Amino acid sequence: MRHLISPRFRTTAIGAGAFLVLAGLNAPAAISYAEHTYHAYKIDQPAYKARFGHWDLLDVPQKFRVNAIHAALLHTGKVLLIAGSGNDEESFDAGTFETVLWDPVKDTFKLIPTPEDLFCSGHAQLPDGKLLVAGGTARYEVLDGKVERAAGPMLVKNEDPDRARTFPKGTVFRSPDGREYRTAREFTVPAAVKKQGDDGKVTVTASEERVFVEAVRKGKSQVKSEAAQYTIKGLRGKDRQNVYGLAQGMTLQKQDYQGLDVAFEFDPVAERYMPVDPMEEARWYPTLVTLEDGRVLAVSGLDDMGQIINGKNEIFDPETKKWSEAPDRYFPTYPALFLTRSGDLFYSGSNAGYGPAEKGRRPGLWNVEDNTFRPVPGLTEQDQLETSASVLLPPAQDQKVMVLGGGGVGESPKSTPRTAVADLDAEQPRFVPGPDLPQGTRYLSSVLMPDDTVFTTGGAEDYRGKGASDILRAQFYDPEKNAFEPAAAPVVGRNYHSEALLLPDGRVATFGSDPLYADPENTRTGTFEQRIEIYTPPYLYRDSRPEVRSGPKELDHGDSATYTVSSKRKPASARLMRPSAVTHTTDVEQRSVALGMEQRGNKVTLSVPEDPSLLPRGWYMLFLTDSAGTPSEATWVHVG
Structure with missing residues (x-):
C-alpha cells in the first residue's frame, strides 16, 4: 500500500532535516547559545541571587563615559571618577583632561573641570571630607626605538x-658647539642665597632647578655624551652669565613618564578642584596615606625626569595646606602602606609598576618618626608582589593585613594565586599562608564589606590581560573561616587601570580596565573599558534590612552615641567604614572599624574607639548589621 505524504509535511520534514544538518555543522555554536540562554535564565532566579548575588550594567550616557583611572567615594555619597588624559596620548597633547562625578542614588553624572593631567596621581581622604589629589602626568613615555629627539x-x-627667574615652556638652551635643546615645561629658578659670615665676607650660593629638555632638531646628530655648560637663548650680559644650564649628556634612550608636583583638594560640596601648595617633588604613581594626626604622607613615584624617586618623601598638613619634609625611605611606585594601631605604617609589599626587582620589595613595619623599618617575614613568592592586592582585614581592631595574588615585575607573564595574612598584633609578626585564589591573578579588586567579608573580583592572569586572560570570577573571603566562597561572575573583564569600591547602599561598583590587546593572539590593540558594572551582594536579596533612623552626625574618639533603629532581626554589629580612594589595585584608605554596641528597645548605643591611629579623623559610613548578616544602608558620620 502506498503511503501518502502531504506537501506541508514534506516541507516540514525537509526544514527539520536542514536544521539538523545545520545544527550538526554548527554544533558548538548551537550548544554555546543554549548554554548562554540557560545561564542568563539561571542567574536571574531569586534563589541564585540570594546565594551568589547579581551583576548589572549601568547605562552611562556617551558624554559621561571616561577612562576611569581613579575612583573615590565622597561623603556626599557621590563617586569621583578621575581620568585625566586617561592613558591616551592624543588627549594629553590636546590638554583634554576629564573627571566625572557620579551620583549612585539618582544615577546622574556631571563633568568636572580638571585643571591638570591627574592621570596616575595619588589621593587620600582628608579630615574635613575633601579629597587630596597630588601628582600626575607631565609627559608621556617614549619607548626604545621611538625616541626621535635626544633628551x-x-x-x-x-x-x-x-x-628669581621664571622661564616658559620651550625655553632653548644652547651648547658650546651650537646644538639647541628646549624645555618641556615652564620652570622657575629662585634667587641665589647671599650670606654674610662672621668675618664680614659675603658669599653667594647659586640656586638651582632641574628641568627636562629635548633637542630642537631630530636625529642622532643631537646626541651628546659629554658634560657641558649651556647658555639660555635670549639672555644677554650679566643675565647670560648668572643663569645657565648644566647637563651630563643627551641621549636617544627610552624616556619614561614624568610626574607633576601639583596638588589639589577636591571639595565634595562645591564639586570642584581647589589648588593647594605644590609638592617639593614631582610624582607619578605615588601613594598618599593618612597618618594618625590627619596629615598625609606622600611617597614614591617617578619624578619630573622620569626617574623613580630614591626615598624622598613629604607630608601635607590639611590645616596649613603646605608640604614639609618627611624621613627618606625608598619604595617602588604605588606601595600599599597601612596605618596601624601603633601609628607605624605597614608596607605589605604590594606595589604597582616601577622600580628594580631587587629593591624595596620586602614587607615590614615602618616607624615614620624615627625612620626605622622592621621586616615582617613569611611571605612566599615575593617576586610576584607587583599588581597584587592588599587589605587591612575587617575589623581593623584585629590588625591583620592580607595580600592577594600578584605578578612578576614589569611585563612578566607570571602570576600567583597565593594569599597570605600577617597578624601585626603578634609579638613577632609574620605572614602565614591563606587559601589560594582560583588561579594566578594580578590586578585583583578587593573590597571590604559591612558583614566583615572581603569581596574580590576581576583581575587577569597575564600582564594587562594579554592572551585574553581576564578572569570573569568573583568571590568572598571570610576572615573567620579563612576561606573563599563563590559569588556571581561579572560580565566585564577588569585588568590594568581598574577599580572597585563599596557604595553606601551596600553594593559594589566596578570601573575601568586597560587591556593591551583585544584578542587572544595579541594582534589587535585593546580598548579602554568604559562600562560600569555593579554587584548586588546576596545580603540585599533578603526579606528585610536594618535601618538607622536618627542619631548624631558628629562623633569624637572615645565617645558614645545613641541611634534609633528599626530592625526585624536583632542588631549584631556596627562598623564605621572609611570610604575608598583607589587606583592601580592600591586602596590604603578603606578600613572597617568595629564599634561597641548596647541595645535597649529600638535604641542602640555605640562606643567609638579612642585611638586615632585605629580610626583616623574624617567621614565614615556607619553600617548596622543584623543577626543574619544584612547591613543597613550607610549613615554618614564625621569623626572629629
Whole structure:
C-alpha cells in the first residue's frame, strides 16, 4: 500500500532535516547559545541571587563615559571618577583632561573641570571630607626605538641673589658647539642665597632647578655624551652669565613618564578642584596615606625626569595646606602602606609598576618618626608582589593585613594565586599562608564589606590581560573561616587601570580596565573599558534590612552615641567604614572599624574607639548589621 505524504509535511520534514544538518555543522555554536540562554535564565532566579548575588550594567550616557583611572567615594555619597588624559596620548597633547562625578542614588553624572593631567596621581581622604589629589602626568613615555629627539635632564643654575627667574615652556638652551635643546615645561629658578659670615665676607650660593629638555632638531646628530655648560637663548650680559644650564649628556634612550608636583583638594560640596601648595617633588604613581594626626604622607613615584624617586618623601598638613619634609625611605611606585594601631605604617609589599626587582620589595613595619623599618617575614613568592592586592582585614581592631595574588615585575607573564595574612598584633609578626585564589591573578579588586567579608573580583592572569586572560570570577573571603566562597561572575573583564569600591547602599561598583590587546593572539590593540558594572551582594536579596533612623552626625574618639533603629532581626554589629580612594589595585584608605554596641528597645548605643591611629579623623559610613548578616544602608558620620 502506498503511503501518502502531504506537501506541508514534506516541507516540514525537509526544514527539520536542514536544521539538523545545520545544527550538526554548527554544533558548538548551537550548544554555546543554549548554554548562554540557560545561564542568563539561571542567574536571574531569586534563589541564585540570594546565594551568589547579581551583576548589572549601568547605562552611562556617551558624554559621561571616561577612562576611569581613579575612583573615590565622597561623603556626599557621590563617586569621583578621575581620568585625566586617561592613558591616551592624543588627549594629553590636546590638554583634554576629564573627571566625572557620579551620583549612585539618582544615577546622574556631571563633568568636572580638571585643571591638570591627574592621570596616575595619588589621593587620600582628608579630615574635613575633601579629597587630596597630588601628582600626575607631565609627559608621556617614549619607548626604545621611538625616541626621535635626544633628551635628558638639565640643571639650571642662578647666581643672581637679587632676582628669581621664571622661564616658559620651550625655553632653548644652547651648547658650546651650537646644538639647541628646549624645555618641556615652564620652570622657575629662585634667587641665589647671599650670606654674610662672621668675618664680614659675603658669599653667594647659586640656586638651582632641574628641568627636562629635548633637542630642537631630530636625529642622532643631537646626541651628546659629554658634560657641558649651556647658555639660555635670549639672555644677554650679566643675565647670560648668572643663569645657565648644566647637563651630563643627551641621549636617544627610552624616556619614561614624568610626574607633576601639583596638588589639589577636591571639595565634595562645591564639586570642584581647589589648588593647594605644590609638592617639593614631582610624582607619578605615588601613594598618599593618612597618618594618625590627619596629615598625609606622600611617597614614591617617578619624578619630573622620569626617574623613580630614591626615598624622598613629604607630608601635607590639611590645616596649613603646605608640604614639609618627611624621613627618606625608598619604595617602588604605588606601595600599599597601612596605618596601624601603633601609628607605624605597614608596607605589605604590594606595589604597582616601577622600580628594580631587587629593591624595596620586602614587607615590614615602618616607624615614620624615627625612620626605622622592621621586616615582617613569611611571605612566599615575593617576586610576584607587583599588581597584587592588599587589605587591612575587617575589623581593623584585629590588625591583620592580607595580600592577594600578584605578578612578576614589569611585563612578566607570571602570576600567583597565593594569599597570605600577617597578624601585626603578634609579638613577632609574620605572614602565614591563606587559601589560594582560583588561579594566578594580578590586578585583583578587593573590597571590604559591612558583614566583615572581603569581596574580590576581576583581575587577569597575564600582564594587562594579554592572551585574553581576564578572569570573569568573583568571590568572598571570610576572615573567620579563612576561606573563599563563590559569588556571581561579572560580565566585564577588569585588568590594568581598574577599580572597585563599596557604595553606601551596600553594593559594589566596578570601573575601568586597560587591556593591551583585544584578542587572544595579541594582534589587535585593546580598548579602554568604559562600562560600569555593579554587584548586588546576596545580603540585599533578603526579606528585610536594618535601618538607622536618627542619631548624631558628629562623633569624637572615645565617645558614645545613641541611634534609633528599626530592625526585624536583632542588631549584631556596627562598623564605621572609611570610604575608598583607589587606583592601580592600591586602596590604603578603606578600613572597617568595629564599634561597641548596647541595645535597649529600638535604641542602640555605640562606643567609638579612642585611638586615632585605629580610626583616623574624617567621614565614615556607619553600617548596622543584623543577626543574619544584612547591613543597613550607610549613615554618614564625621569623626572629629
